[in-house]
Amino acid sequence: MSSLVLNTATGLGLAGLYFLLASGLSLIFGLMSVLNLAHGAFFAVGGYSAWIVMDRLDGVPLGLRFVIAVAVAALSGAVVGVVVERGLIKKLYGLHVEQILLTIGLGTAMVALLGGWFSYDPRLMNQPAWFGQTTSFLGANIPNNRLLVLVVAVVALVVLLSFLKRTRHGLVIRAGVENPGMVRALGVDVDRSFTIVFAIGGMLAGMGGALATVYFNGISPGLGTTQLIFAFIVVVIGGLGSVSGTAIAAILVALTQVYVNQYVGTGLGSISVVVLLAAVLLIRPQGLLGRQVL
C-alpha cells in the first residue's frame, strides 16, 4: 500500500512536469499549427536560469532564493519565447513545415549553446533542505520535491484555465484554436495572440525547467530534449489545443510510465507509453479531448 502511494506521488510529480512542458506546446500547436521542437530548449533555459540564481544569489535564505529562481526561470522562458516568435517564427507565417524545421535548428543550436556555456556535465543545484525531506502520507514517506512539482503544476493549470476562460486575450486564443481564419476575418489581431501563446508556453516551460532541476536533482543541456518526446506523446493523447486534455493525458502517461516501471519491469514504462500512444491514435486519432481531426 505504502509503495503504491509513493509511486503514485512520484507519477503525479512527473505528470506535473509533463503538463508544464506540454500545455505550452499544445496551445502553440492549437493556435498556430507550429510544432515547437525548440520547446525542450526553453525548458533547459529555465533550468539553467534557476540554477544560476540558486548558485549566485548568496545571502538570501534558500527558501526565498528558490521562489526568486522559479520567477526568474519563468521570466527568462517567456522572454525567449517572445524573442523566438517575434524574431524568427513570424518571418515564416503560413509556412507550417518550414516553421517546424526552423524550430529544429533553433533547438539544436540552443542546446549546443547551453552546452558550450555550462558544459554537458550535469550540474547539481543548491536546494532548501525541506525539498530533500519526506512527508508522511497514508503510511508512505513522500519526498517533498514531488509534492512541490505537483502543487506548482496544479496552480499553473488553474491560472491558465481561468486566463483562457475569463480574459479577453484568453477568449481570442480559444476562438483562434477553433478557427483562426474566422477570428482574423472578424478583425481581431491574431498575430498578437501568437506572441502571447509563445510567451505563456515559454513561461510554463521555464518554470518546468526550474522544477525539473529539483525533481531530477540536477540539470544538463539535454534535459528538455528527453522530456520533450514524452510531452509530444502527452499532447497527442490529450488532443491538440486542449489544456484540460493535456492535464488528463499528463497524469495518464506519467502514471502508466511509473507503474509499469515499478510493477512490470524497469525500462518497459517508456515503451508502454508509446504503445498507449499507438492505441489512442488508432481508436481516437484526435486525442482524448481534441475536436479537430488531424
Added chain:
Amino acid sequence: MRRLALGLTLVVLGCAPFLGFGIPFVFSSEVSSPGSLQVLAIALVYAGFAISYDIIFGFTGLLSFGHALPIALGAYGTNLFMIHLGVAYPFAVVLSLVATVAISTILGAIALRTTGVAFAMVTLAFAEAFAILILSDPLRIFGGEEGLPLVSSLVPDFFRGVVNTRNLYWFSLVFLALTYVVARRVVNSRAGRVWEAIRENEARVHMVGLEPFRFKLASFVIASALASLGGSIYILLVRGANTSIASATFTLALLVMVVLGGPGRLWGAALGGFVYAILNLRLSAVSTSDMIARLPDWIEGPVSEPLFVLGVLFVLMMLFAPGGIASITDRIRLRRQRSS
C-alpha cells in the same frame, strides 16, 4: 549534363585514397591517411542516409521523425545476427534488410493512418521506443548504453584493420552510388511521379482514382530498406552499433542534412549529408585552432560546438535560402536566363 557531373564526382571520390596532400581547414593530414579516409567514408554513408530520407521527406512530402529507426535496425540487426547467430557479414546484412522491410511495413501501415504532424509524432514515438529498448536492454542483447561493439573476427578480412580503411572507403562509395541509382530509378518511375503528386496535393491524387496510402507505404518501405543497408555499413566504419544513431536527435539531424542540401533532389540531399558529416566531425578540430582560441570565453564555448554552428547555419538557411544549397544553382541558372 547531370550524368557527366555525377560521373566526374564519382571518379574524384574514387581517387581520394591516392591523394597524398591535405585540405586546408578540413584535413591536416593527407587525404589518403586512414584518419581522413574514415571521416570521408562516414560522410559518404551520411550522404546515403540523406538520400534515403529525401525519398520520404523530399519526394513524398511525409514528415517522418523516425528515420533513425531503420538505420538503427540495420546497424543493430547486422551485428546481432553476426554475434548471436554466428552468420557471416554479407548474410547478416541481407537478414537485417529483410527484417527492417518487414518491421517498417507494419509500423508504416500504422503510422500512415495519420497525416501531417500526427504522422511525425507517431514515427518519432516508434523510433524512440526502439531507442529506449536498446538503452534499457531488458533482454540483455543490445549492450545498453555502451552499444554493441563489432567482433572483428566475424568481419571479412579485407575490411579488418587500419590498413584496409581504403577498402571500407570504397565500400561506402559503392553504397552511396547504389543508393543514388536505386533512389533515382524509383523517383523517376511512375510510382515516383505519384509520390510527387501526393506531396503537392494528396486529395487530388485520391480524386483521380489512386490510393495514396499504398504509394506512401511503398515510399516509406523503400527508404527504410536503403537506410538499413547504410546502417549495416556504418557499423564497419565506427566499429560497432551505438545508441546515438537510434536517437531522436539523429532523425532530426537527417532532416537538417536534407534541408541543408535541398530537399526533393537527390544530389542536393547527398551534398547536405556529406557537408553535415564533415562539419560535425571536423568543426571541433577547426575550432581548437588559434583563431578561435583568442576569442572571449563566452563566444569560444558555443563556437567550438559543431551543433551550435550547424543549428545557426540551418536557421539562417531556412530564413534566407529555403531551397538549400541545391537551390543556389537554380538561382544562378535563373540569373543567366534573365541576362541572355
